[in-house]
Amino acid sequence: MRPPRPPVSMGGPMASDPSESDDKLPLQGRFNRFRKLAGLSAQLSADVLKNGAKRLAGQEPEFLSKAAAEKLVSTLGELKGAAMKLGQAVSMDTELLSPEVRQVIARLQNEAPHMPYEVVARVLREELGDSPEALFREFEPKPLAAASLGQVHRAVLHDGREVAVKVQYPGIAETLTGDMDNLGLVVKTVSKASRLTDGTAYFQELREEMLLETDYLREAALCTGFARGAARLPDVKVPAVIPERTARRVLTLELLQGRTLKDWVVSGPSAEERFRVARQLILAIYGPFFLQGEMQADPHPGNFMVLEDGRLGVLDFGSIKRFTPRFVDANRRMFLHAVRLESMDVMGLSREVGFTSELPDAEAAPLIQEILHIAGRPMRTTPYDYATCQIPRDMKLHFARNAARFLKIRPPAEAVMFFRSTGGLAQNLKLIGAQGDFRGVFLEVASLL
Structure with missing residues (x-):
């Protein structure tokens, strides 16, 4: 058995102080997150106004500057949840952004700031009953990817199979609920004030689907079902679920190379x-x-x-x-x-x-x-x-x-x-x-x- 590696982060050794580690988790509280987004909105608005001035001067402006894009990635990556999902959607729009700016924002797709290894270990123990070192023959402390609701670690089962272990950020379910409630108020207000078609039914559909994403047991069942639907598509690979290493906040799948x-x-x-x-x-x-x-x-x-x-x-x-x-x-x-x-x-x-x-x-x-x-x-x-x-x-x-x-x-x-x-x-x-x-x-x- 390979000895466990010391906890590491993207930028170097992990802090051992739990309070310092918790600072790296998604910001909590509807008001705190709303205030953070409001600050980001003000900065991006200034960038848009500056580009508008360039347009009036006959220059060819970008919709978003690279500096503003870096700020967007930093803030949304820290917030994670629905805010980060919105950034992921923006990064796909080839008409809206220049290739350089789109490449910056694309980091939100699986390169967000990650949570400390000790928090990962705590979630695994709470959900699966033991430490990463006991549950797996090998477990990489440094994540393969960090996204909007959780991060993925490479691991090896005791029978030698390589797997990807997705571990949910603590508190992200509550955070996502707060984000969607904030957005819901905006949708409801705009619908009432603008005499436009009431968009609340469509928002409710999106809200319900997003909130369900925090249940990894449900995701495991969807993965198995999707594999059945893709069975007649030999060029499409759906990873196998590892049920004995899967729980509500931990999902273990076959590792794809x-x-x-x-x-x-x-x-x-x-x-x-x-x-x-x-x-x-x-x-x-x-x-x-x-x-x-x-x-x-x-x-x-x-x-x-x-x-x-x-x-x-x-x-x-x-x-x-x-x-x-x-x-x-x-x-x-x-x-x-x-x-x-x-x-x-x-x-x-x-x-x-x-x-x-x-x-x-x-x-x-x-x-x-x-x-x-x-x-x-x-x-x-x-x-x-x-x-x-x-x-x-x-x-x-x-x-x-x-x-x-x-x-x-x-x-x-x-x-x-x-x-x-x-x-x-x-x-x-x-x-x-x-x-x-x-x-x-x-x-x-x-x-x-």
Whole structure:
């Protein structure tokens, strides 16, 4: 047995004072966190105003400077929770940020400041009943990754299997609840004051899904279920759960070997590799959805891994969304019509999905049809180049130009997670920048159904 290493951190030896260690945990208290975010907001607003002045002077400004991005990463990384998840989403927007700034903010995807080893050991003892050294043959004190709700450590089981152990930050469940309650007040106030469509139902869907992510026993069950949905996808790897080393705040999975998508994409992959990984990513998102009604609803580049054996690994299962059969069936038929280039009853299928509309069908149908037309470009065009893809930009423009009418078309609440997943997929594909026969890839998805 390898002797345990002394506790270490990203920057050197750990402090032995418990009070000093606790300072490295996520900031607690709704008011304290709100005040921290308010301070960050003021600094970012000053940066935006400065860039606005550059625009008036005829210069080409960035939406966010590199210095402001560093401040954003530092603050959100310290806060973790919902605030950090928001930063992860921002880091994926290729239209909003320059590549340099996006690379800075991308550190939030799995490189947040981590909690001390003694706190990790305490959580393991509380949840699994013993020390890391007793529970595992080897346990690396330095984390492989630190994210919004917990951090991941490499370990080896007593039978020699290498595993990834995700340990939840103490108090993060309460912290996340406070964050979402703060955001909920904002959503409710804006909805009442602006005469816009009431967004509370959609926010409630997002809130409930995020709060469920703190239950690692639930995540273990979702991982096992997602593996069943991906069973017909040999190029997609879902790690096995280790039940005897899993509890409410500790999740142990088979360790996958490779590089996260965000690290792989900057390593100079060939055109062939880019197409291969883009294809796998499309299959990983749409395959389990159409086959089993489940989707990876937090698809930032830190949640996928390009494995050494060429497959695509899926890493995070707390945000797996299970959809209603009606929602899946109607979307499946809509997809098949689109990929086969067939006409469809847009309003009829939209209602089956769960959409409601205050507009006459003759006015609502073209709006929805244009969404399908923009999203379906890779299904119609061969070859398709995701490096120059304008789908995210054109979607934003379409909604902006027709904002008043879109407020009268309401998707079902569960569509929030669907749009989060498919929107993230579109951003990831643009990030990969592959070119090739993607119509063939979508036909491959259709052949599974």
